[in-house]
Amino acid sequence: MHHVSAPTSETLGSFMTRTSDTTAAAEITAEPLVNLDVVDATLRAALDAGGEWAELFAEDRESASVVFDEGRVEEMNSGRDRGVGIRVTAGEVTGYAHTSDLSAQGLADAARTAAAVATRQLRGGMVDMMSLGGAALAEPRVAVLPASVGTERKVALLRAADDAARSTHEAITQVTARYGESRRRILVANTHGVCAADDQVRTLISVSCVASGDGGLQTGRETVGYTVGWELFDDHDPAELAERAARRAVTKLAARPAPSGEVPVVIARGGGGVLFHEACGHGLEADLVRKGASVxxxxxxxxVAAAGVTLVDDGTMGPEWGALAIDDEGHPTQRNELISDGVLTDYMWDWLRSRDEGRVPSGNGRRQSYTHLPMVRMTNTFVTNGDIDPADIIADTPWGVYVAHLGGGQVNTATGDFVFGMTESYLIEDGVITEPLREGNLIGNGPQVLLDIDALGNDFAMGSPGTCGKDGQGVPVGDGQPTLRVRALTVGGTAA
Amino acid sequence: MNGRRQYDTDELAQLARQVCEHAQGSEQIEVCVSTGRSTTVRAYNGDVESLRSGHSAAIGVRVITDGRQGFASAGSLDDDVVADTLAAARRNVMFGEPDPHQGLAEPDDVLPPGLDLSDPAVLSVSDADKIAAAIDLERRCLSADPRISGVRVAAWSDGWSQSALASSTGICVQSEHGSCSVGAQPLATDGDETQIGYAGDAAWRPDELDVDRVVTESTSLATGQLGxxxxxxxxxxxxxxxxxxxxxxxxxxxxxxxxxxxxxxxxxxxxxxxxxxxxxxxxxxxxxxxxxxxxxxxxxxxxxxxxxxxxxxxxxxxxxxxxxxxxxxxxxxxxxxxxxxxxxxxxxxxxxxxxxxxxxxxxxxxxxxxxxxxxxxxxxxxxxxxxxxxxxxxxxxxxxxxxxxxxxxxxxxxxxxxxxxxxxxxxxxxxxxxxxxxxxxxxxxxxxxxxxxx
Structure with missing residues (x-):
């Protein structure tokens, strides 16, 4: 079972800001995360111990978050993590050792530990080492590093969001605003000659509101996050975000119970990319496919899908939340068309699974941190535009549910059954959006839902940032789609 | 700078207390420090698929001054990191806003239950035994029912952690314990249909793990869903x-x-x-x-x-x-x-x-x-x-x-x-x-x- 949820400042990481006020310029001239001579010696140690192939993954991560609750700064957190994971393979066996001890000795010990596992039975041959270098440094692709911005400005943003939410409506009784920033620098080198680095900066703000009314409490949440720096706020006004969250909570005070059973469902643009993430994205991950755990x-x-449906996973899609220059195995990310006009064209691949198939990786090998083994993961997953005016899709729906905003979801990849939460939805009656509905989950079967898409709009948009969980590892992902209609999905409401 | 240093829990407690002693005036400091090691083995097709192991260390420092709170943490106990973390938590305090109820816990007169949870049994399990346990779990799932066609995950994990928490209000406690777990995701197939099951168990000691239940429950969940x-x-x-x-x-x-x-x-x-x-x-x-x-x-x-x-x-x-x-x-x-x-x-x-x-x-x-x-x-x-x-x-x-x-x-x-x-x-x-x-x-x-x- 795999799931996506909205990221919080916690899942963004709880790492620390730098202790000195370094600037972006100063960072770029820094040393590689691990001295390249040490990288070379570590990989050699792994091969000397019998490994067939070895990889060093170094990570330096710093993050900070501010939580504004009950009208004041409640939490101010920062965190820092640095470490290395060494992966050694021999045949089908993988050994992995991670350490926060970055000394040459510490890395050599980890290399031997990983190799000892991988080479229980095999005595591997030496592989010619490439000469490392050149790409071991990366620049952050952002205009302004968030860590270089004064904390008082971050607090001011949250205060503005809090004010805006509370002044939106008198029913708003609680507001929580969170700001999070993270900077993750990685260096990956392996004995097949890969040597690459990336500097990933993400910035996020979210606002959650509680509205109180006769019918009890209702909530509304909005999140904006991109793989960018402080320039996020050039284009996104926290006050507008807060008003949207507040209106969502207030709207739901008047909501009636959602229907129960199979219903035509129209999903607003950008609001339902998670549907494809769950309905088929996970099932197209080569590790699951290879073990027969995918439909x-x-x-x-x-x-596998209705004509006109084209599904893409694109890690190059800056500045989206799942954007990366390289994956966590050092391979450049790329645009991978997975379903073309309804026909399944390819799966997503990491190094291990592509090695076994004798093909090149697709840039989808990712890991949560240096303590984790990489596996096949999505980046930014989306369905491209159709050609129908979204207004016509609604007008053409006699009765159904209009989902303006989806929460997280979860899928059983073996059956393709998936759920996702409707956090803002309405009834469609006679082609018109009418009453708001209470929250509920939708459940469907991925292969069936792909075939049941009977209208695809021309208004593509990416959605909110997400954190995708798989086998206990969380990574940032993006998703998107145009407005679309599914002929029938089961709405898990309580109304007869 | 010595990430390889080994601490026992008394030394961790001493480290936590030392940081708390930096509290000045009305400042309150609480320090949590921990070290741990863990191993995870996955089996596939009758052999070890991967074995992952590592050591970790962490510190979390909470500082409260006049009702304002700051927190910082790091994944290392190196001397410079400890000092930086305290400094970062203090900096974070400056942007906190006063809350009259904010403050560290004060010692109360409730006695802890006095449980001995530091059973060293997991420490005596060798890597070879861990691999054998994962492979055996996969084999048992495969033989539990003819409709079991594969096992997506059959895994063993164990860990040992030591931690200490001290505060400038006079609290100083420590703990040390191990634990282990197993988990399986078998696949059941009938014609074109595949179903997946899951079950796991976790315990303080390896001999407390109920592997029989994990096999029975995970495979019956998968086969029970067929049709x-x-x-x-x-x-x-x-x-x-x-x-x-x-x-x-x-x-x-x-x-x-x-x-x-x-x-x-x-x-x-x-x-x-x-x-x-x-x-x-x-x-x-x-x-x-x-x-x-x-x-x-x-x-x-x-x-x-x-x-x-x-x-x-x-x-x-x-x-x-x-x-x-x-x-x-x-x-x-x-x-x-x-x-x-x-x-x-x-x-x-x-x-x-x-x-x-x-x-x-x-x-x-x-x-x-x-x-x-x-x-x-x-x-x-x-x-x-x-x-x-x-x-x-x-x-x-x-x-x-x-x-x-x-x-x-x-x-x-x-x-x-x-x-x-x-x-x-x-x-x-x-x-x-x-x-x-x-x-x-x-x-x-x-x-x-x-x-x-x-």
Whole structure:
């Protein structure tokens, strides 16, 4: 079971800001995370101990968050993590050792530990080492590093959001505003000659509101986050975000119970990319496919979705939340078309699974941190535009549910059954959006839902940032789609 | 700069105390430090697929000055990192805003339960034995039923951790313990159809792991779903299998934490002393039972962990508190601060326990004319709103008709509110099932839940 949830400042990481006020310029001239001579010696140690292939992954992560609650700064957190993971393979066996001891000795010990596992039975041959270098440094692709911005400005943003939410409506009784920033620098090198670095900066703000009314409490939440720096706030006004969250909570005070059973569902643009993340994205991950744990195994070349449906996973799509220059195995990310006009064209691949298939990786090998083994993960996953005016899709729906905003979801990849939460939805009656509905989950079967898409709008948009969880590892992902309609999804409401 | 330094828990406590001694004037400092090591083995196709191991260290420093709080953490105990972390926490204080109730826990006169949880048994398991355990788990799943076609994950994990917490208010506690776990995700195949099951167990000692249950439960969940269909939409009685009951009770317990109550985010605020559940429901949080992994001598602020009654005969007895929520509510901490080294203490349960009821296992379905046994749920994180109490989650299991279990169902949801569900409890099983981590839970019968399918 895999799931996506909205990121919080916690899942963004709880790491520390730098202790000195370094600037972006100063950072760029810094040393590689691990001296390249040490990288070389560590990889050699792994091969000397019998490994066939070895990889060093170094990570330096710093983050900070501010939580504004009950009208004041409640939490001010910062965190810092640095470490290295060494992966050694021999045949089908992988050994992995991680350490926060970055000395040459500490890394050599980890290399030997990982190799000892991988080489229980095999005595590997030496592989020619490439000469490392060149790409071991990366610049942050942001205009302003968030850590270089004074904390008082971050607090001011949250205060503005709090004020805006509270003044939106008298029913708003609680507001929590969170700011989070993270900077993750990585260096990846392996004995096949990969040597690459990336500097990933993400900035996020979210506002959660509680509205109180006769019917009890209702909540509304809005999140904006991108793989950018402080310039996030050039284009996004926290006050507007807060008003949207507040209005969502207030609207739901008047909500009636959602229907129960199979209903035509129209999903607003950008609000439902998570549907594809769950309905088929996970099922197209090669590690699950290879173990027979995906309903999409052995189906390349087949019609798996309605005509017109094109599904893409694109890690190059800056500045979206799942954007990366390289994946966590050092391979450049790329645009991978997974479903073309309804036909399954390819899966997503990491190094290990592509090695076994004799093909190149697709830039989808990711890991949560240096303590984790990489596996196949999505980046930014989306369905491209159709050609219908979204207004026509609604007008053409006699009765159904209009989902303006989705929460997280979860999928069973073996069956394709998936759920996701409707955090803002309305009834459609006679082609018109009418009453707001209470929260509920939708449940569907991925392969069936892909075939049941009977209208695809021309208004593509990416959605809110998400954190995708798989086997206990969380990574940032993006998703998106145009307004679309699914002929029938089961709405898990309580109304008869 | 020495990341390889090994600490024993006395040295960790000494390190934590030393940092606290930097407190100046009215400043309060609390320091949590920990070290750990862990190993995870995965088996596939009769061999080890991967073995991952590593050491970790962490420090979390909380500073409170005049009601303003700052926190910083780092993944190292190197001298310079420790100093930097204290400095960062102090810097963070400058931007905090005063709250008269903010402050560290003060020692109270409650004695800790005195549990000996530092059983060294996991330390004697060799890598070869861990690999063998994972391979054996895969093999046993494959041979449990001819329809088991593969095992996506068969894993062994273990860890050993040491931690200490000290504060400038005079608290200094330490703990050291190991634990181990196994988990399996077998696949069952029949024709074109594949179903996946999952079960796991975790324990203080390797010989306490119930591998038989993991094999039986995970494979029967997978095979039991073969041929499942979508049920009709209707209001039915629901039997929550013990793992599902535990998941719901966990959600209920979380909304009885005082922080969500104080902030107007709990549907049970102002309900203490009232009937919020059927009178058969008794819910306590009991960290003093050493057989569960939730057992603890101290909470996340170093106060004695203790048994707290939350719901007795359906009546809400009170909320769980840490030092902050207690001060703000003019009451005492219930020893319910929960935290990791790298995070601020929140409020939560250690080990929630529901008292068994009076329905014999063989009579569980007897009185249900039309209903479902829910063996698994999905989307709990997205489908439960702990503020409004509304829930709607994916569900699968077996249908119940005429008092007996019948065919499996899938691709359905169950929906209600936590408030209605608690009052609608129509029976509690007489036999509790031991779940992963030693938690015990009886099945719960709940009337009138909306089942959505076709």
């Amino acid at each position: 999409f195994a052995d189906r390349v070349g087949e019609q | 499942a269909s979508k049920p009709p939409s209707e209001r039915v009685a629901v039997v929550l299998a013990p793992p599902v009951a535990a998941a719901f009770i966990g959600v209920v317990a979380s909304v009885l934490a005082a922080d969500s109550v104080l902030k107007g985010r709990s549907p049970f605020a102002d309900r203490v002393g009232e009937q919020i559940a059927d009178e058969r429901l008794h819910l306590v949080d009991d960290p003093t039972d050493p057989t569960t992994l939730g057992a603890a001598n101290f909470d996340g602020e170093g106060l004695a962990a203790r048994r707290n009654a939350l719901i007795s005969a359906g009546v809400l007895r009170g909320f769980l508190h840490n030092a902050y929520t207690a001060r703000r509510s003019d009451t005492a901490s219930t020893g319910s601060a929960v935290r990791g080294t790298r995070s601020l203490p929140g409020v939560g349960t250690h080990a929630p326990v529901v008292a068994t009821g009076d329905i014999a296992a063989d009579m569980l379905y007897a009185s249900i004319e039309k209903g479902v046994l829910v063996r698994g749920v999905s989307g709990l994180h997205s489908g439960v709103n702990p503020t409004s109490g509304d829930f709607s989650v994916g569900a699968w299991g077996h249908r119940i008709s005429g008092g007996e279990l019948s065919e499996p169902f899938r691709e359905a949801t169950i929906a209600s509110t936590l408030q209605r569900m608690l009052l609608g409890i129509g029976g509690i099983g007489a036999t509790a099932e031991r779940l992963a981590g030693g938690m015990s839970m009886p099945p719960l019968v709940v009337a009138d839940i909306a089942l959505s399918g076709v």
